[in-house]
Every structure is written in C-alpha cells, then in structure tokens.
Amino acid sequence: MTDDRPTDPSARKPRVALMGEFSAGKSTLANLLLGQNSSPVQVTATQLPPVWYQLGTPGARRIGQDGSATPLPADDWSAVSPKDTRMIQAQLDADILQACDLIDLPGTSDPNMAPDFWDAFLPKVDLAIWCTPANQAWRQSEAALWEQVPPQLWTKSLLLITRIDKMQAERDRARVFARVRAEAGALFRDVLPISLTGALAGRDNDDVLEATGAAALVRFLCHALEGLEPPAPVETPRATAPTPPASRSRPAAPSAGSGTEPRIVPRRITRSKSQGARSRPEHRHA
Template sequence: MTQVDKASRKPCIALMGEFSAGKSTLANLLIGSDPLPVQVIATQLPPVWISHGDAPAFRVDLDGNQFAIDLDNLAEAPLDETAYIKIFCDEELLLQCDLLDMPGISDPNMSSEVWQRMISKADGVLWCSHATQAWRQSEAAVWASLPPDLYQRSLLLLTRIDKITSERDRQKLIRRVRAETEGLFLQCLPISLLQATAEQDDYDVWLKSGAEDFAKHLVDLLHSLSEDGAVGPEGQSLPEAAKPLRISGLVAPDSAPAPPPAPAPQTAAPQIMPRRVRLSPSPQDRACARDGAPGRPS
C-alpha cells in the first residue's frame, strides 16, 4: 500500500496471533460490543474488517467485488474466494480507527495466504501471544516475515497472563519475551482480557489485569498514527478535540468509593445519570460506562 493510500483513510489496526490467542476477545473488548455471532466461535473465517457505522455486512472477493452476507452466517463465505468480510459497529473507538481481525496464523486447515494478502492494509498490529506458551518460534518466524515498518507501530500482548499464578514466574516470562522481542514492538504488555471486563467493581484487580497500561499505550499509538497523516471519517484531519479517546470496552472502576448523591428535591423525579469511562494517557481522566461483555473467544 502506498503512502498516499494510507493517508486517505483512518488507521487500520490488525489483530494477529496464533489460533486461540484471544484476538476476537480483544476485538470485542475494544469496541465494547459483540460484533461476531457466537455460533461462529469454532468456525474458520477470512479476515473480518470492523468499521464504524450501521451498514449491512458484506464480503469482498479477491477481485474487489462486494457481495451481501448474513451476519449470522459468516461461515458461508468461501475462504478461497474471499479477501475479507466487512462489518460495522456504532462505537466511538471505530471513529478513530478500523480493526482487522485476522485468522490465526497457526491454523493447519487454513492457508497463510488468507491473512497474508491483507497485511498491507494494516498501519499497526496488536499481536496476541498466549502467556502460557508466549512468543513461540512459529510466531517469531511469521513476525520476521512482515514489513519492518510495522515494528514501531505495534504492541505485543501477553494474553491470559492470569493463567500464570506465580508472580515470580510472570516477571520471568515478561523479562524473557521483552528481551527476545526488543526492537520488534513498541511495547510488550501482559494482560488478562477476561479480568479486564469481569472485575470492573474492583479497581485493584482491574489494574492488575493490565487493562489500564494497555489502554494508555493503545491511545498513544492511535494518536501517533493520526499525526502521521491519517484522516477522520468525514475526510478531515483528526482534530485535537478527538483526544483523549474513549475505548468503550476497557472500563475502569473508580479507585475510591463515590460520595453518596445529594438527595433530590421531593418535587423532582429521581435523575439517573449514565456512567462512562473516558480513557486517556492521564490516569486521572476516568469516567465510566459499562458496555456489553466480550463476545466470541478466539
């Protein structure tokens, strides 16, 4: 993809890793909704491109032709004829970037061409590596085959870090992977994707999940890509007012109990205010909203 092409659209962040490393769980967490039907959990799918909007889903064949597709029957898309499936969600993060959920790189029943032909669309990568077998030789080999200009636009996530119960073992793992991937990613970040959503009433547990650290680095990455020339959804440069970004699925609980609300006047009806979380590089900038639970695991 040429620089002109990349400057004509929002940044596209590819979600990559081996099969069952958590890519689609991450996608659902990021956008705070369930874009992929539960019934395709174990189904092989071509790349799924997620953009902002409410248009019907469609698939794009290898020649660029578009065909309508039922969102509940994505498995009908023929792998050998489909470049990608396009779906739309009305979530704020998708105003700032598109997500590209790639198939697992290690799936023996799927040719690597299925995802290789789409990698040129990616401006950055979130690479998921299962913590219990992190940064396998097969992952390192695939990453080494990708364009080097992705290295400083990508984050390595050690997913399911909660499966390693010993803090000593966790730190040993993180040191090893960071040493082996030095210079290959912007950051190597441990995270428990399930804890990030399941423990939203306990700030200490949520913080320990790695969600806040990941959110900060992702926001920084998107800002950097936007400043490099990406444009907003209406073709205008992304305004400074768009910062800080809100990432609906990464919901930070309050670090301290909120004071009790003042009693409403007896003549007035009770007022119910929605809570939302506004994530930014500043740890003090939190205001929360609870969106849906993550959809299909991968």
C-alpha cells in the first residue's frame, strides 16, 4: 500500500484517527468535530471506506485500490464501494483541520477491508480516538484489536465512551465509566464519556458542551496535539456525561494563544507551540 498522504509531507499535520466497532459513533464524532450536521456518506456502516479529512477548498475524491483519483460530488458519496476504494479524500474549511487531519476509519471488523489494511494504515496515524458505546462498553473484541495497535499510540490516544446519555441512571453511568477505566485505562492516555447527539444538537451552547462531555474532549485534543512530536520527514512516493471520579486528574488544557480555554468543539482546537517545541507525552504505567 502506498503512502496516500493528501498533504505536502514537509508541512503535514498530526493525523487523528477515529476508530471503533460498527455503530460506535465515529461518524457522529467526525461531524461534531468538523462542525457539520451530517456526512455525505449516507450508507450503512459496512459500506464505509476510510474518509480522510484535511483543510482546503471543499471537495472530495475517491482514491481507488490502484491509486487512481476520481472526483466525487460534494453531497453524495453513496455510490462509493470499499471493494475498489482505498479511501475518500475530503477537503473542508473546518477550524479543527487547521490543527490536524481527521481520518474516519471503517468499523474494526469490517469484512470489506483487506487483511493487511490495519497494518498498512495505522503507521500513518499519530493519535487515535477509540469510540465504544456505553451499553456495550469495551468488549473483549475491542480489547483484542486495540492490543494489536502500535504501542506508541497508547500513550497518546483517547477511549471515548459514547451514548452515555442512553443510560438513564447516574449510578449506571458511573459504574460503566469506572469499569472501563479500570479495564482499559492503562492502554490509553485518557478515558472520557460523551453524549455525541446532545453535543451535536447544542454545539453553540457552552453549558451543553460541558454537560455532554464535549468540552472535556476539546481539552484533551488541545493538550494531546500540543504534545505530539513533529512527524519524521517522509520521502516522496446528566442524562448526559457523568462526572469522572476524582481519583484521576485530567491534564490541563494548554493555551490556544489567547490565554483562554477552548470554547466549542470545532472552532477552538489549535496548536500553539512550534513544531520543535513539542515533546512526547510521558508513558503512563498501569
């Protein structure tokens, strides 16, 4: 598999992959971060190829398995088949894409993916957000696949418990959160709960973003993107999120240049440090 980087390698940004099993909320998370209501991919989860978002004039193209590029309409990608598509490259004028590229990956057990897909694709990723739904949080199949991910991603990546609002009782939400953190905390930089649909519906309201867990996600991303090392040169070819237990502290959000915390998800994820000033996050031991 060739390196399908959509940007000049001398100026490439960190790449954040959205991962998880089918119907875990990856595409809703992408829409939230990108500031859009829905994706042009109006198809079932098993039909989704990887979608690589980068900053630019709005447009998209399909990259075939043979490396060929075909323009796509802006509002309908339903005709794209993963059988002959390596990925969709999409450009958007979204603020988060000034700080990083977003890659919405297929469900981890997608039968349409080639056997070597993950081995070939994951080395391109700098940070992952793994989505796990609260009602089936952190299943054995998820743990087995994540343990095969390059270990250098573990200390940079986030485990996001989605659909936390579907659990009506605060006690149930807290129990799920505590169990997932105990079982998977050592394999991620952090674990956070979120109501994606609630955050998407109220993304212009600071109180809603805080209550749904979206504001905590912003703080994580700001901190994590600041901490990433510069990439090596590449040669050419309530009924919302529960309050986390006090036993584990969160990293403080870095300055985005204005001295204030990020306000809303898609518009305040920035990297303020110079490339040379970034350092690798310390490895967290279990």
